[in-house]
Amino acid sequence: MGDDEGALLQAWRGGDTAAGETFTRAYYSRILGFFRLRASEAAEDLTQKTFLACAEGSSRVEGANVRAFLFGIARHVLLRHLRDRHRDLGLDHFDAARPQSVLSPSGVVAQRREHWLLLRALERLPDDTQIILGLHYVQGLSSREIAEVLGVTTTTVTTRLSRARDALRKQVEELRAPAETRRSLLSDFEAWARSLGPLVAGEPPP
Numbered sequence: 095m096g097d098d099e100g101a102l103l104q105a106w107r108g109g110d111t112a113a114g115e116t117f118t119r120a121y122y123s124r125i126l127g128f129f130r131l132r133a134s135e136a137a138e139d140l141t142q143k144t145f146l147a148c149a150e151g152s153s154r155v156e157g158a159n160v161r162a163f164l165f166g167i168a169r170h171v172l173l174r175h176l177r178d179r180h181r182d183l184g185l186d187h188f189d190a191a192r193p194q195s196v197l198s199p200s201g202v203v204a205q206r207r208e209h210w211l212l213l214r215a216l217e218r219l220p221d222d223t224q225i226i227l228g229l230h231y232v233q234g235l236s237s238r239e240i241a242e243v244l245g246v247t248t249t250t251v252t253t254r255l256s257r258a259r260d261a262l263r264k265q266v267e268e269l270r271a272p273a274e275t276r277r278s279l280l281s282d283f284e285a286w287a288r289s290l291g292p293l294v295a296g297e298p299p300p
Contacts (some may be wrong), residue, residue, distance in 0.1 A: 099160040106149055118145055121164055124233060127294040128168050131228050132221070133175060140175055144168045162242035165235065169225060169243055176221060207275040208286050209293055215265035223258045230255055231287040232294055262287075 099117065106114035125144055129137035147167050155163045216224055229235045229243060237255070241248045266279060279286050 100155050103148070103155060103160060107151070114149060121145075121161075123295055125164065125168050127291070128165065128228060128233060129172060131216075131232060131290075131294050132172060132224055136175060140168075140171050144171050147171065159242060162235065162239040165229060165233065165239075166243040166245075172225070173221070207272065208279040209290065211266060211269060211271045211275055211279055212262075212286055212290065215262055215269055218265045218269075219258070219261055223261055226251070226254055227258050227262060227287070232291045234288075234291065259283075 099120070102113045102117040106117055122141065122145075126137055126141045129140045133140060144164070144167050148164055151167075216227065219227070226240060226244070229240050230237075235243070237248050237251045240255075241251045244251065246254075263280065263283065266276060
């Protein structure tokens, strides 16, 4: 929608329900996929909360920045959800509170062994690392957009992405898996990582 996205958002905030429906349809599956990658058991509810927060906001957002603005809200909603879950369970260690991932029975079942291995490796990373990799590979955000989501510089995003890739590769190398699957994944790592997008969205690639 380009620059029209900002206008649609403003119209929605002004009470135009048709504009709100158009805006929501444009992004709903992507925001849902963002949550399914990390908290599949609550993805629908968290997606609704994200759009509600977007509609209730007051800051003006230009068209070119709407996507980053929306994913920024989604990130805060996700982190708040994880903190609340951790508190409710009364756990001493945050990592112990990890909710169901996209690999759980209620999530998406990977169609290829490479996907399974990649998602399992992703699960073992810290939340912030998972988020930046998800924004880059699954959602296809640019470094500039991710910088807006995280509130950091583009240079910082480039550095964090490099470290996140290295961390993910290390987990792939350390997990128990058939040698052929590991070799296939690591030989075309970027392509496999980007193929998670349709998988998480519920549209497994052939």
